[in-house]
Amino acid sequence: MSLVESASAFLLKVLPSGAFLRVRNAYLSARTKAAPLIRRLYGTYDTAQLIAEIDARIDDDWQVLMVHSSLNGLAPTYTGNAMELLKALIEYVGPQRTLVMPAFNFGEYGGDGARARLKKEPRFDLRRTPSTMGLLTELFRRSRGVVQSRHPLYRVAALGPLAQELVAGHERAPSGLGPDTPFDYMARCNAQIVGLGKTFQVMTQVHQVEGLLGEDWPAPTRQLAEVPVTVVDRDADVPMVLGGLQQQWDFNIWKLRELLSGQELREWTFHNCPMFAARAGTVTDALVAAARRGFVLYDS
Numbered sequence: 001m002s003l004v005e006s007a008s009a010f011l012l013k014v015l016p017s018g019a020f021l022r023v024r025n026a027y028l029s030a031r032t033k034a035a036p037l038i039r040r041l042y043g044t045y046d047t048a049q050l051i052a053e054i055d056a057r058i059d060d061d062w063q064v065l066m067v068h069s070s071l072n073g074l075a076p077t078y079t080g081n082a083m084e085l086l087k088a089l090i091e092y093v094g095p096q097r098t099l100v101m102p103a104f105n106f107g108e109y110g111g112d113g114a115r116a117r118l119k120k121e122p123r124f125d126l127r128r129t130p131s132t133m134g135l136l137t138e139l140f141r142r143s144r145g146v147v148q149s150r151h152p153l154y155r156v157a158a159l160g161p162l163a164q165e166l167v168a169g170h171e172r173a174p175s176g177l178g179p180d181t182p183f184d185y186m187a188r189c190n191a192q193i194v195g196l197g198k199t200f201q202v203m204t205q206v207h208q209v210e211g212l213l214g215e216d217w218p219a220p221t222r223q224l225a226e227v228p229v230t231v232v233d234r235d236a237d238v239p240m241v242l243g244g245l246q247q248q249w250d251f252n253i254w255k256l257r258e259l260l261s262g263q264e265l266r267e268w269t270f271h272n273c274p275m276f277a278a279r280a281g282t283v284t285d286a287l288v289a290a291a292r293r294g295f296v297l298y299d300s
Helices: 004-016 019-035 035-042 049-059 082-093 110-122 135-139 163-165 183-189 202-211 253-256 279-291
Strands: 064-069 096-100 124-125 156-159 193-196 221-223 227-233 236-242 246-248 265-270 271-277
Touching: 019 035, 049 082, 049 193, 049 265, 049 271, 064 082, 064 135, 064 227, 082 096, 082 135, 096 135, 096 163, 110 227, 124 202, 135 156, 156 163, 163 183, 163 227, 183 279, 271 279
Parallel strands: 064 096, 064 193, 124 227
Antiparallel strands: 096 156, 193 271, 221 246, 227 236, 265 271
16 A cells, blocks of 8 residues: 555544545645646656556456546646546547446535435435536536436446446435446446546445345444435436445455455556556456455455
């Protein structure tokens, strides 16, 4: 684990969310001031070079590409912008394959804050509620032809021939994870996952296993209170129940490196920007097998 990764993991544990955000913003501000020096040290790259880097690093046999991203993480060496990158990704994936991005809305203070908000305001407007997963995901969510899954926490956005099939029925999964969800679909088709300006710390696919094993899950959990929610999708009101389990141990995603090889979990930096790539099915299969042996990405 790098120094930044270690510091981030530690601060997330010990600081309230508001204090963590202030520290994060101070770090980003300092990095912005140091931008000229960082560019001199690591050089710069444009959108075409970023797409070429992705293409060189990942397999070519995928039908679904799941993109996690952070423009802050790409700065200051990336010279493009969000709209330019979005257009390039759509062009790269092309009309025969499907592009997916997270469009989660966890609220100001993460998942618990979103649940509290939904208890007070139990209507989730699919079109009007923004993604909190970064500017690129919000621009994508609003793009022509993009469809969204009907889940108030783990909503995903998709564009392409498999998009409708991938997002279908998400409202029937109380936790948003587990069987018959977009993450299950991506595991079954072994979707290619990439992170741009992000480490694999953001890879939601690792939580899929928690919903798959049910009573065979080896770590302690607590049942979350059910929250009735209405998902508003244009003229349709779709009732659902938000539920799920809360893990009782501390999450430690860095243990994933113990399960996957360097080829299965590819990590690198490009002009000092963190990147990663993995296959959804490979991640899920490895975590299911590990959980059956008692190994999970949590520390007691």
